[in-house]
Amino acid sequence: MSEPAGLGPRRFLLSAAVIGATLLCLDGVSRNAVAGTAEALELLRQRHEARRTEFVSQLRALAGEVDESGDAARAHGLKRLALQVEQQSLDLDELPETYRGTAGTTDEFEEQLWHLQEEYAADVYLLSRRAVRGGFPSYAFHLVREVAHHDPDHRRARELLGYVRYGDTWTTPFAASMQRKNFQWHDRFGWLPASHVEKYEEGLRLFNGRWMDAETEARHRTDFDNAWEIPTEHFLIVTNHSLERGVELGQALEDFHRFFVRELAAFFNTPQQMQKLFDGGSAAVRGAGSRHIIHFYRNRQEFVLRLQRKQPNVAISNGLYLPSDRIAYFYHRPEDPQANMETMYHEVTHQLLGESVRRTPDVGRDADFWLVEGIACYMESFRRENGELTAGDPDHVRIYWAREYALRQDFIVPMQRLTQMGMREFRLGGDVATLQRYYAQSAGMTHFFMHYRDGIYREALIEHLARMYSPDARVRRRATTIAELAGVSFETLDQQYLEHLRTLDAMVDARDAAGPGEPAVP
Structure with missing residues (x-):
């Protein structure tokens, strides 16, 4: 049986020391200001590109040697690898489970390939450390992912990505602990004692110490007080829908968590911690072992009935996160499963950010409420496709409306004005149509700060969020604005934001013109 997305050794997770469950700050000392500049980031990228170009040439030279030896199939594979490295089209989200060094090389050519890959990985890792020192942790973690892809046994890269070695495999700390307890992963039922797997496959279930058929257990579990509890690395899924659905949600949320903390790594660590981690040290982060609690009900009726005392207007919601009890609540929506998951990603974003500290502060109350909702709306676009984890599709409904309102309906709030709005003014300052436009622009602005010119403002956004x-x-x-952290004026940001939206428009048009299955020319 294969490992699940986000729960087993094949999955790619930042380490607890890197991500943690709380944001550790030194008492009385603020986080450092964003150290990086666009010029410094560009210099790092140029160095990376130069080393990558050299690596591609080495791969092609090796392919030529292999071709001359008469092994055309292997030569073709090496040429394809060189092209993927050159085009940066490798899938960095999948890593081998098996410790590569155990098997060893099979011949001279494979030994040469491993040597080239390990040398390249070592150089890229050094570059990642420079990126951290320069104030670009997001870029640094992108480089670390590339290191682990080319040298899967690179110890520091594996540790930074949350792996431990268990026997002859790379796995996560949680999966290793379960295996030590003689539990086994099952794609439908999650982690089970190895002695229970066969019985579960035969249709039997264990409930309150008694074996019974699956239908009888399901009747007991309909009462939410008897709901299934499915633990994963970072979540506890509690549901009375079905064990199988709970396991599916666990896999999806682990994928999301993996992506979230990878993209926002600097949010969960001070610059000092980041430097220590990349230098080979460790960071003891409070609460790293806690899990985020998810309640998933069978239907909307039960969702409303259970929550109306806590949240009187719950009937208009498809899901919510309550900071007061630190639980995210959802229900099964078979008529629109994609919207069901997008609501979950939105609310779990609030949950992950809010639970990064022991007591969730009243964020966005007086200003910058746009970012509280903008980052959650942006994360609704999270997808796992062909093994790759992404967010920010310019044609996602949130980004579509950001483009539509700004470029074709001429509705845009100057960035300085929108950032000054606190929660009350943002939510109650106009009619429903205006609120929809605020949400759309907030999602669009988050996309801009995450992606404009390959992310030159990403670290500024994450630093602002962390503060x-x-x-x-x-x-x-401290009244530090996003413009001050980005190092440019609000007027410049407004101009660049519109430029970014026009670029996204062109990307969508090019993709539509290319037709299904054909890549658009960038």
């Missing part, structure tokens, strides 16, 4: 959620009230009260 908003800081456990230190003095840090939260």
Whole structure:
């Protein structure tokens, strides 16, 4: 049986030391200002490109040697690898489970390939450390993913990505602990004692110490007080829908968590911690073992009935996160499963950010409420396709409406004005149509800060988010704007935001013109 997405050794997770469950800040000391500049980031990218170009040439030279030896099939594979490296089209989200060094090389050509890959990986890892020192942790983690792809046994890269070695395999700490307890992963039923797997496959279930058929157990589980509890690396799924659906949700949320903390790595670590981690040290982060709790009900009626006392207007919601009890609540929506998951990604974004500290601060109350909702709306676009984890599809409904309102309906709030809005003004400052436009622009602005010119403002956005959620009230009260962190004026950001939306428009048009199955020319 294969390992699930996000739960087993094949999955790609940042380490607890890297991500943690809380944002650790030194008492009385604010997080450092964004150290990186566009010029410094560009220099790092140029160095990476130069080394990658050299690596591609080495791969093609090796392919030529292999071709001359008469092994045309292997030569073709090496040429294809060289092209993928050159075009940066490799899938960095999948890593081998088996410890490569155990098997060893099979012949001289494979030994040469491994040597080239290990040398390239070592150089890229050094570059990742420079990226951290320069204030570009997001770029650094992208480089670390490339390191692990080309040298799957690179110890530091594996540790940074959350792996431990267990026997002759790379796995996660949680999966290793379950295997030590003689539990076995099952694609439908999750982690089971090895002695129970056969019985579950035969249709039997264990409930309150008694074996019974699956239908009888399901009747017991309809009462939410008897719901299934499915633990994963970072979540506890509680559901009375079905064990199988709970396991599916666990896999999807682990994928999302993996992507989330990978893209926002600097949110969960101070610059000092990041430097220590990349230098080979460790960071003891409070609460790293806690799980985020998800309640998933069988239907909308039960969802409303269970929550109406806690949230009187719950009937208009498809899901919500309550900071007061630190639980995210959802229900099964078979008529629109994709919307069901997007609501989940939105609310779990609030959950992951809010639970990064022991007590969730009142973020966005007086200003910058756009980012509280903008990052959650942006994360609705999260997808797993062909093994790759992505977010920010320019044609996603949130980004579509950001483009539509700004470029074709001429509705755009100056960025300086929108960032000044607190929660009350943002939510109650106009009619429903205006609120929809605020949400759309907030999603669009988040996309801009994450992706404009390959992410030159990404670190500024993450730093701003980290300050908003800081456990230190003095840090939260400091009136540092996103423009100050980005190092440009709001007027420049407004111009660049419109430029970014026009670029996204052109990308969507090119993709539509290319037709299904054909890549659009960038």
